[in-house]
Amino acid sequence: MSELVHPLHRFIRPSYLHTTFCPGCGNGILVQSILRAIDGCGMEMDDFVFVSGIGCAAWIPSPFFNADVLHTTHGRPIAFAFGIKMGLPEKKVMVASGDGDLVAIGGNHLIHNARRNVEMVVICSNNGIYGMTGGQAAPTTPMGVKTTTTPYGTVENAFEDISGLVIAAGASFVARWTTAHPRQITNSIKKAIRKKGFSFIEVMTQCPIQFGRKTGLGSAVKMLEDYKKRSITVKEAEKLSPEELKGKIVVGELVDKEKPEMLQEVNRMKQRASGAMT
Amino acid sequence: MKDMRVLTGRNFMMGNVACAEGAIAAGCEFAAGYPITPATEIANHLAERLPQVGGAFFQMEDEISAIAAVIGASWAGRKSMTVTSGPGISLMSENLGFAIGVETPCVIVNVQRGAPSTGMPTIGIQGDMVQAKHGSHGDYEIIALCPSSPQEMFDLTVVGFNYAERYRTPVFILSDAFVGHMREEVTIPECEKIKTEYRKIPEAGTDPRTLKGFLSEDVAPMPIFGRGFKAHVTSSCHDEVGKRNLIDISALDNYIRKLSQKILKHQDEITLVEPDYEGAETVLVSYGSVARAAAAAASQARKEGTPVGTLRLITAWPFPGMEIEKMARRAKQVIVLENNLGQMYPYIKAEAAHFAEVSFLPPRWVGEIQDPQDILAKIREVSK
Numbered sequence: 063m064s065e066l067v068h069p070l071h072r073f074i075r076p077s078y079l080h081t082t083f084c085p086g087c088g089n090g091i092l093v094q095s096i097l098r099a100i101d102g103c104g105m106e107m108d109d110f111v112f113v114s115g116i117g118c119a120a121w122i123p124s125p126f127f128n129a130d131v132l133h134t135t136h137g138r139p140i141a142f143a144f145g146i147k148m149g150l151p152e153k154k155v156m157v158a159s160g161d162g163d164l165v166a167i168g169g170n171h172l173i174h175n176a177r178r179n180v181e182m183v184v185i186c187s188n189n190g191i192y193g194m195t196g197g198q199a200a201p202t203t204p205m206g207v208k209t210t211t212t213p214y215g216t217v218e219n220a221f222e223d224i225s226g227l228v229i230a231a232g233a234s235f236v237a238r239w240t241t242a243h244p245r246q247i248t249n250s251i252k253k254a255i256r257k258k259g260f261s262f263i264e265v266m267t268q269c270p271i272q273f274g275r276k277t278g279l280g281s282a283v284k285m286l287e288d289y290k291k292r293s294i295t296v297k298e299a300e301k302l303s304p305e306e307l308k309g310k311i312v313v314g315e316l317v318d319k320e321k322p323e324m325l326q327e328v329n330r331m332k333q334r335a336s337g338a339m340t
Numbered sequence: 341m342k343d344m345r346v347l348t349g350r351n352f353m354m355g356n357v358a359c360a361e362g363a364i365a366a367g368c369e370f371a372a373g374y375p376i377t378p379a380t381e382i383a384n385h386l387a388e389r390l391p392q393v394g395g396a397f398f399q400m401e402d403e404i405s406a407i408a409a410v411i412g413a414s415w416a417g418r419k420s421m422t423v424t425s426g427p428g429i430s431l432m433s434e435n436l437g438f439a440i441g442v443e444t445p446c447v448i449v450n451v452q453r454g455a456p457s458t459g460m461p462t463i464g465i466q467g468d469m470v471q472a473k474h475g476s477h478g479d480y481e482i483i484a485l486c487p488s489s490p491q492e493m494f495d496l497t498v499v500g501f502n503y504a505e506r507y508r509t510p511v512f513i514l515s516d517a518f519v520g521h522m523r524e525e526v527t528i529p530e531c532e533k534i535k536t537e538y539r540k541i542p543e544a545g546t547d548p549r550t551l552k553g554f555l556s557e558d559v560a561p562m563p564i565f566g567r568g569f570k571a572h573v574t575s576s577c578h579d580e581v582g583k584r585n586l587i588d589i590s591a592l593d594n595y596i597r598k599l600s601q602k603i604l605k606h607q608d609e610i611t612l613v614e615p616d617y618e619g620a621e622t623v624l625v626s627y628g629s630v631a632r633a634a635a636a637a638a639s640q641a642r643k644e645g646t647p648v649g650t651l652r653l654i655t656a657w658p659f660p661g662m663e664i665e666k667m668a669r670r671a672k673q674v675i676v677l678e679n680n681l682g683q684m685y686p687y688i689k690a691e692a693a694h695f696a697e698v699s700f701l702p703p704r705w706v707g708e709i710q711d712p713q714d715i716l717a718k719i720r721e722v723s724k
Contacts (some may be wrong), residue, residue: 130573141408144405145416152566335392
């Protein structure tokens with residue numbers, strides 16, 4: 063009798079078959095979307111190096127992906143990924159981490175590598191809270207929400223448009239989806255993998271255990287239904303006023319453009335430098 | 341085409357430039373840094389020279405990303421380095437611990453400057469000696485080398501790369517603004533006379549599941565990226581295959597001990613000192629730029645008939661305790677000279693005080709090298 067094996071099983075590191083994600087966590091959807099995209103591109107794990115930081119989403123590739131994986135310090139995965147890409151330009155480098163890691167403590171590296179337009183794929187699982195440490199407010203937590211570090215409600219304006227920041231910094235591919243859009247995420251990751259440039263995909267990801275409880279949004283199902291209700295496409299959003307856009311999540315591919323990519327520029331620079339010597 | 345990697349010949353060269361040339365001669369391909377006085381000449385020179393030999397220098401957004409990129413490039417298989425000064429080291433300290441935890445070969449050059457904090461950038465002091473050993477959190481061992489001249493900025497940078505590759509560890513070059521900006525003759529040997537090492541890597545085709553790439557006291561072959569080793573690399577507590585273990589305290593004990601033991605087991609090969617205390621009653625112990633004043637004072641004292649010797653520490657870490665003890669057993673008085681308020685002094689005293697009288701002489705003003713006349717006065721005082 064032949065054994066039934068999941069088509070993505072070959073991508074999972076042997077002997078690591080349970081996840082650390084809480085019941086209802088959206089990061090599992092991201093695991094599937096990433097692996098389906100790699101499969102869909104006809105690529106193998108050895109074509110990639112994965113890099114993650116600290117926080118729940120950092121455990122998307124680490125240790126489960128059967129590939130070269132560097133699990134780095136908090137906030138710094140993109141900076142490590144820069145060195146890996148410069149050392150192994152022929153490999154695809156993918157960073158998967160959370161909003162706290164990439165945008166709070168690591169915001170500077172996100173901005174400057176988007177500016178450099180270094181070829182890499184950065185996937186940001188945005189759950190709006192610090193999950194792993196027990197539900198502390200993040201820069202993405204909406205104002206007024208009571209968390210473990212804001213027992214009287216957050217008093218800060220929330221980061222509402224991370225993708226907008228990355229666009230302004232100069233990335234050549236930026237998309238935003240929610241975990242209610244798994245097929246769309248997969249398609250955007252495929253495009254990002256093929257893109258010669260810095261690609262950023264922000265995914266609004268439900269954290270029912272921390273965010274769901276703190277905000278009263280409830281279970282994973284309720285949070286996914288809320289994402290569906292609030293999501294509107296880029297085209298639909300264009301017709302709405304800023305007032306009407308309040309509370310909406312604009313989803314879709316926000317930027318897809320061609321511009322100088324850093325590795326290509328580095329190669330040109332090296333040619334100039336060595337040519338100058340002969 | 342002429343090999344641009346090694347500029348063989350006699351040169352009149354700045355210490356910082358010699359350091360950059362040493363790195364390139366050692367096979368450095370990747371450097372990342374952030375501008376800081378008094379280390380900038382190294383970065384400037386690497387930026388000019390590395391692309392000529394197929395490498396590159398990258399100016400990062402801060403020192404945190406500089407060392408992160410260096411570690412990433414090292415895992416990509418490239419010999420890598422960063423150059424900075426005290427404030428930059430402070431920013432790098434967390435990722436320095438990461439490099440130690442995942443056993444990453446890399447070289448960190450610290451051209452020390454007036455400190456604490458932003459201090460006095462153009463003035464050399466030896467203020468970061470203990471930071472190099474204890475700056476990052478947790479127990480660990482580190483290798484640190486102290487050049488005394490532009491020639492040693494070249495030579496010890498080559499040695500530093502070889503140690504980094506051989507022991508899979510970050511190596512500090514602890515220079516200072518005086519040695520970094522000093523101009524002297526630097527002789528660069530012929531390419532084939534410069535010994536360079538590259539890390540052990542697993543045999544191609546090794547089954548990743550059987551690959552023990554971490555925590556060997558004899559230094560595990562490094563499962564660098566891009567070769568199909570499917571390495572899981574985490575600085576969280578892990579075992580020999582890289583598997584994370586966050587619940588078993590015996591795994592944590594193993595993780596801490598093996599990382600340190602890997603360096604301590606090879607201390608004899610790592611330790612470099614310059615002893616010159618045959619028949620001396622008083623021995624001056626120093627390192628780096630200060631050792632130049634110590635040598636001048638000892639030479640003057642001997643001319644005057646006083647038996648004074650020197651011991652120069654080239655390897656500051658792992659601390660050469662055996663060499664200190666050996667010296668102290670034969671001395672009556674030991675004078676420790678440093679351009680700080682006494683950073684290595686407690687370590688030296690702990691090893692030497694059982695055998696000899698140990699005292700400390702800082703410069704008159706911290707930030708200058710001891711006047712040989714002051715050293716001679718101190719020698720007269722202790723030998724009364």
